[in-house]
Amino acid sequence: MAVVESSTKVVLGGTRGGPDVSTLRKDRWWLQPVITTSVLTAFVIYSTWAAFQNKNYYVGAIFHRDLVSPFYSPCLAASCPTGSTAGFILHGWALSPALIILIFPLGFRLTCYYYRRSYYRAFWWSPPACAVADSHASYSGETRFPLIMQNAHRYFFYAGLVFNTLLTYDAIRAFHQPGLGWGVTVGTVVLSVNAVLLWLYSLSCHACRHLCGGGSNSFAAHPLRYRFWKFLTPLNAKHMNFAWSSLVFVALTDVYVRLVASGALTDFKLF
Amino acid sequence: MTDVTMRIWRGDSTGGDFQDYPMTPNEGEVVLDVIHRIQATAAPDLACRWNCKAGKCGSCSAEINGKPGLMCMTRMQDLPGGTVTVTPMKAFPIIRDLVTDVSFNYAMAEKVPAFLPPPMPEGGYRMFQQDVERGQEFRKCIECFMCQDVCHVIRDHEENKAHYAGPRFFIRYAELEMHPLDTNDRRELVREVMGLGYCNITKCCTEVCPEHIHITDNAIIPLKERVVDADYDPIAWLGRKILRRTKRSATEAAVQPAP
Numbered sequence: 001m002a003v004v005e006s007s008t009k010v011v012l013g014g015t016r017g018g019p020d021v022s023t024l025r026k027d028r029w030w031l032q033p034v035i036t037t038s039v040l041t042a043f044v045i046y047s048t049w050a051a052f053q054n055k056n057y058y059v060g061a062i063f064h065r066d067l068v069s070p071f072y073s074p075c076l077a078a079s080c081p082t083g084s085t086a087g088f089i090l091h092g093w094a095l096s097p098a099l100i101i102l103i104f105p106l107g108f109r110l111t112c113y114y115y116r117r118s119y120y121r122a123f124w125w126s127p128p129a130c131a132v133a134d135s136h137a138s139y140s141g142e143t144r145f146p147l148i149m150q151n152a153h154r155y156f157f158y159a160g161l162v163f164n165t166l167l168t169y170d171a172i173r174a175f176h177q178p179g180l181g182w183g184v185t186v187g188t189v190v191l192s193v194n195a196v197l198l199w200l201y202s203l204s205c206h207a208c209r210h211l212c213g214g215g216s217n218s219f220a221a222h223p224l225r226y227r228f229w230k231f232l233t234p235l236n237a238k239h240m241n242f243a244w245s246s247l248v249f250v251a252l253t254d255v256y257v258r259l260v261a262s263g264a265l266t267d268f269k270l271f
Numbered sequence: 272m273t274d275v276t277m278r279i280w281r282g283d284s285t286g287g288d289f290q291d292y293p294m295t296p297n298e299g300e301v302v303l304d305v306i307h308r309i310q311a312t313a314a315p316d317l318a319c320r321w322n323c324k325a326g327k328c329g330s331c332s333a334e335i336n337g338k339p340g341l342m343c344m345t346r347m348q349d350l351p352g353g354t355v356t357v358t359p360m361k362a363f364p365i366i367r368d369l370v371t372d373v374s375f376n377y378a379m380a381e382k383v384p385a386f387l388p389p390p391m392p393e394g395g396y397r398m399f400q401q402d403v404e405r406g407q408e409f410r411k412c413i414e415c416f417m418c419q420d421v422c423h424v425i426r427d428h429e430e431n432k433a434h435y436a437g438p439r440f441f442i443r444y445a446e447l448e449m450h451p452l453d454t455n456d457r458r459e460l461v462r463e464v465m466g467l468g469y470c471n472i473t474k475c476c477t478e479v480c481p482e483h484i485h486i487t488d489n490a491i492i493p494l495k496e497r498v499v500d501a502d503y504d505p506i507a508w509l510g511r512k513i514l515r516r517t518k519r520s521a522t523e524a525a526v527q528p529a530p
């Protein structure tokens with residue numbers, strides 16, 4: 001659809017210079033896609049396995065602990081052990097309680113601008129690296145279904161904030177050890193670090209930066225939004241770091257809770 | 272420094288091939304220095320575009336060892352030894368040797384609806400420093416067009432040039448959209464006509480920018496979020512209905528203001 005008539009027309013075609021090869025790069029451009037593919041695949045396999053386990057996700061009063069895996073929080077199924085539930089029970093759900101909630105953090109990461117960059121490169125090869133030919137005959141980007149749904153990112157961000165709040169509550173609750181009083185264990189540290197990393201990942205999100213102040217055309221007219229934007233901008237620059245560290249740590253948190261709940265590991269009290 | 276073989280693309284629209292030029296770079300030389308020495312010695316008819324030799328004019332864009340770079344800012348000592356390949360920018364039609372026809376960019380530049388301020392208030396226009404600083408980053412662009420060259424949307428899919436402005440012009444649209452004194456609304460224009468949705472934010476434009484402009488984080492993603500406000504966010508849509516705000520259609524936004 002041409003709406004502007006400019007005197008210089010866009011001319012398509014013409015002979016391009018250089019050899020007809022996919023790339024002339026000599027560096028190890030393939031390394032980044034390989035690492036991304038490996039880590040994301042490992043996470044997907046582990047989280048799928050963990051979500052279907054439906055056991056060992058809660059360390060309760062029997063161990064004098066109150067630790068719940070982030071993959072299962074909030075625990076909404078009737079099968080959830082006493083102490084792990086969030087007050088609201090979804091009656092009639094017979095599958096693993098993780099399957100009720102994981103769509104939200106999964107959707108948040110799937111539509112995240114940073115992860116999009118990573119998986120478009122690593123899995124779709126669109127392109128695999130800069131100045132390396134992409135592997136598709138035609139390309140429509142995010143203009144059509146299903147990729148147009150990436151525009152729902154901010155709604156997954158809102159859901160992510162709810163989950164962060166609940167996981168923060170879990171972390172605070174973990175400081176209380178049933179029968180022993182309050183104290184700090186390795187488990188409380190693990191849950192706390194996990195909550196902090198998830199908050200940093202969410203707050204550094206591009207949609208958050210836009211909603212808090214970036215959408216304004218005049219910072220002078222909106223000083224409070226400007227202060228939010230100014231605070232979030234340096235965090236946003238580290239979004240990649242928070243994306244990876246929170247992804248790895250949330251899996252490690254589940255591993256830790258799982259090991260303690262199964263009795264394979266003791267949750268040591270620090271003080 | 273050790274000897275290198277400069278493997279340079281020689282040719283025009285009828286075809287071409289690599290030609291090798293053995294050279295001994297001097298300490299501190301950049302690729303453009305070596306190209307000039309080849310012109311002065313082995314190949315006086317070697318065509319390349321250059322002007323300032325200081326990374327500020329954006330003329331000497333090429334692809335060095337397969338990656339877009341300014342020849343005047345790429346030091347020979349930073350490149351791996353052996354063979355250094357120099358080719359013209361791949362996304363644009365070749366004119367000769369390392370010179371390409373970048374008129375696609377001029378056509379897209381003409382399509383950007385110009386700044387549209389409100390009528391001059393008494394005492395003149397005023398802008399605050401924090402608003403000035405935001406747009407200033409985008410003004411650093413030297414129009415080397417390497418971001419356009421590396422963008423796979425047009426680099427690997429020529430047909431998309433008909434409906435895709437490219438990263439260089441998305442920073443221009445972003446600058447205008449964020450301007451506190453601009454009264455136009457280009458969100459529908461960048462979505463419908465300029466192909467913002469084609470960008471899949473792989474950030475190659477940011478990686479090659481010699482001015483280190485955060486093209487993706489500070490221009491393209493904010494533009495995408497503004498398009499979400501306009502088209503994909505039901506809460507924003509409801510807010511517009513309640514507050515009786517309208518958005519400007521692509522056709523309305525594309526009208527150039529009278530000079």
